[in-house]
Amino acid sequence: MEQTLTVDALRDRVEGIFRHAGMNAIQAAALSRVITAGERDGCKSHGVYRIEGVLRTLKAGKVLGTAEPELDGGSDSAIVRVNARGGFSNPAFELGLPVLAARAKRLGLAALVVNDCTHFAALWPEVEAVTDHGLATMVMCPSYATVAPAGGKRPLLGTNPFAFGWPRTGRAPYVFDFATSVAARGEIELHRRAGKPLPKGWAIDAEGQPTTDPEAALAGAMLPFGGHKGSAIGTMIELLAGVMIGDLTSPEVLDFLGSTTLAPFHGELILALSPEKFTAGREGDPFARAELLFEAIQGQGARLPSQRRFAARAKAEAEGITLSDSEIAQLERFESLGLNAVA
Amino acid sequence: MEQTLTVDALRDRVEGIFRHAGMNAIQAAALSRVITAGERDGCKSHGVYRIEGVLRTLKAGKVLGTAEPELDGGSDSAIVRVNARGGFSNPAFELGLPVLAARAKRLGLAALVVNDCTHFAALWPEVEAVTDHGLATMVMCPSYATVAPAGGKRPLLGTNPFAFGWPRTGRAPYVFDFATSVAARGEIELHRRAGKPLPKGWAIDAEGQPTTDPEAALAGAMLPFGGHKGSAIGTMIELLAGVMIGDLTSPEVLDFLGSTTLAPFHGELILALSPEKFTAGREGDPFARAELLFEAIQGQGARLPSQRRFAARAKAEAEGITLSDSEIAQLERFESLGLNAVA
Known part of the structure; x- marks a missing residue:
């Protein structure tokens, strides 16, 4: 039977599944938040569908469900680092975020590097967490080699998501988050x-x-999307969020995992920029000026990215999240069998 | 008659044209370098073809050919600013570059903001100047409203170039630089x-x-290139390199100029990142690892961006630059008539 749950109830259920599978509290909490957020926002490909991949990756021993991420704030630098110590990226990101935000507000811009993590989610949860601090942000990470470079024939690049956010006062931020593959x-x-x-x-x-x-x-x-241009952006992401941060590139991830059915192990790069600092001494309020641009886009009938997602979110928060028979059956299977539910 | 000039000879001629048109030494020198570099690299759309637009913009009083850019290093921050004071972006960039490079090497990353400039050239000259310091870089700027957002009907975004560079030891850097329009x-x-x-x-x-x-x-x-994805990147550039740095967006540029036949007046954002700083404490040499990625791309028959440009450069440096009859005639016209050669 199809079933409707509140956002909180779904999150609790997903968190319970992860705890039952042996994950510690911070890993299970952070993961259940992003998976529930995906389902809430109508992103089926990042919703409860992902639970199976998480369990499979845990069972394969390719991610450490009990990892405690470690922060290296390096206060004399614009780089904040968190080592996920083999766990998921999400609790590592959450640990580094307040330090990143403070650093970006002080210096104007700063970077958060997450190393040695498994990343399987969309990037917009990170984007929205940074824009909540009134900062603009760019987020990127490799994946595993599944995309041919433009003009090539074989998988080499990852789907390498590229995401961006701009804070908007009193409303959902401007956010895009897309794969650099088509x-x-x-x-x-x-x-x-x-x-x-x-x-x-x-x-x-x-x-x-x-x-x-x-x-x-x-x-x-x-x-890649957009031919040689998208291919170039995908390559940039391998360089900045793989090579430059001393973490795996997409072909290296594939070698490490030996499979594309497990969540990829690599790093992640988050840049945060302070509009207040950048605009200091110049005329005009950047947040008000950005609204004029958004109005002009929408005024000619074009959409802002993420509008559909924010609409789904509002609906889910008001009416709950409806899961299909088979999705509910799968949750129940995970709840009763734990890691034995996956191959 | 078609004519072949050395790179230096062409640069001297272009510089002479700009001096004759009333530009000061730093403006004329910086501009003649980028225009000659465009012609040398086989980028006809950024070569001597651009001289006419420069002269037209000067004559229209929309750029100050005698401007002296002003540096604000703000040493406690990751943001370096140069005000071009109504001149061209190129001498302003050149003034800020050494401070940007030092800041990025100290903090790990830094931004150079160029304000109140006219920008008419490609971005790869800036990219290559930053990679010459052993730094990775992202460069972007608005243009004027000539591009409809995906799903829209009217010009709003600029062609908003997005450029990136990664330094390579002992050879030309990895560089892409493309319009976010198709x-x-x-x-x-x-x-x-x-x-x-x-x-x-x-x-x-x-x-x-x-x-x-x-x-x-x-x-x-x-x-925009790549449908809604390219449109989103173009919008990001309006936000970061227009609104955030307190400078004009593409629709504002068009209002200011009242024409798309003049070089656009706006700002420019250059981010510089230190691979050494980012990779500190991690295994592997980032420059060597990047080469493996480039080899893998080329090994399957795909090209690296800018390869054609670097080949044209090598040829021009060895054999000189050949200009057509009409190009030579135009240079001669500019040399004799100065600003009177343009409407």
């Missing part, structure tokens, strides 16, 4: 499960030829 | 001059309908 890998997975063909231009097969078959795409490579 | 405005201009239709998907007409007519495109709007 589609997110989760979307291809969902097409495969639904037995639907992919739109053209998403992927190539193992011979480097265009394909609309999700199985062939998963055996071949996805394509 | 095409650069200069490319549409060149199609118009050549009487050639545009490729599909570049632009819409004044009614918001797709067009391949360069005139109709210039009267309508260009489209």
Whole structure:
């Protein structure tokens, strides 16, 4: 039976699943928050669908569910570091965030580096947590090698998400968060499960030829968005959020895991910028000026990114989150069997 | 008659034109360097073709050819500012660069804000100047409202270039620099001059309908690259390199100039990141690891961005730069008539 839960009730259930699977309190809490937020915001590919991948990654021993992240604030620098110590990125990010925010407000801009983490979620939870401090932010991380560079034939880059946020007073921030591939890998997975063909231009097969078959795409490579431009941005993310922070690149992640069915292990880079500091001594209030830009975009019938997500959020907060029969059955399976529910 | 000049000889001629047009030494020197670099690198849309726009903007009184940029190093912050004081961005950038580089090496990352400047060139000269210091860099600026946001119908965003660089030891850096529109405005201009239709998907007409007519495109709007993703990046650039730094956004630039035939007046944002600082305490040399990534890209037959440009550079440095009859005639016209050569 389809079932409707409050946001809090779903979060408690997901947290219970993770605790039952042996995760410590900070890992389970941070993870249940982002997974519930995905489901709440109507992002099915980052919602309860992800629980299975988390459990599979735990069971494979590729993430440490009891990790305690460690902060290195390095107060003379604009770089704040958190070592996730083999746990998930989310509790590590939460540990570093207040230090990042304080540093960015003092220096004008600062970076938070998260190392040695498993990252499996969207980036907009991080983005929104930074904009909550009145800061603009850019967030990026590698993934695993599933995307061919433009003009290439084989997987090398990750789907490498690129996300950005700008704070808006008294309302949801301006946020974008997208894969630098044409589609997110989760979307291809969902097409495969639904037995639907992919739109053209998403992927190539193992011979480097265009394909609309999700199985062939998963055996071949996805394509970057926007041709050589998206490919270049994906490469930038390998360099900044892999090589530069001394963490794994997408091909190295794939070597490490030996599979694309486990959540990827790598690092994450978060830049935070203070509009107040940047605009100091100049005319005009940056927050008011940004609103004029947003009004002009919407005034010609274009959407702001994340509008659909914020609408889903408002609905879920008012009416609860409805899960399908099979989703509920899966939650119950995880609740009773723990790690034994996954291969 | 077609004519071949050395890189230095062309630069001297361009500098002479700018001096004759009343520009001071630092403005003329910085501008002639970037224009000659464009021609040298085979970027016709940023080469001697741009001289006319510079002269037109000077004559219209929209840029100050005698401006002396002013540095505000603000040593307790990660933000370095240069006010171009109504001159071109290039000498302002050159003034701020050493302070930016020192700051990024000390703090790990830093930003250079250039305000109140006219920017008409590519961004890769800035990128390469930062990578020469062993730093990674992101550079961006608005333009004027010529691009419709995805889903919109009217010009609002600029072509807003986004550029990135990673230093490579003993060879040209990894550099990309592209418009966040499908095409650069200069490319549409060149199609118009050549009487050639545009490729599909570049632009819409004044009614918001797709067009391949360069005139109709210039009267309508260009489209962002990569649909809503490129549109989001273009918007990010308006926010960070316009609103956040207290300088004009692309629609404000268009209001200020009243024309898209003059070089745009706005600000520019340059972020510099120190791979040494970011990678401190982690395993592996970031520069060596980056080379593995570049080899893997090229190993499957894909190109690195800017490869064609670096090849053109090597050829120009060895064999000189060949200009067409009409280009030479135009240089001669500028040399004899100065500002009277333009409307």
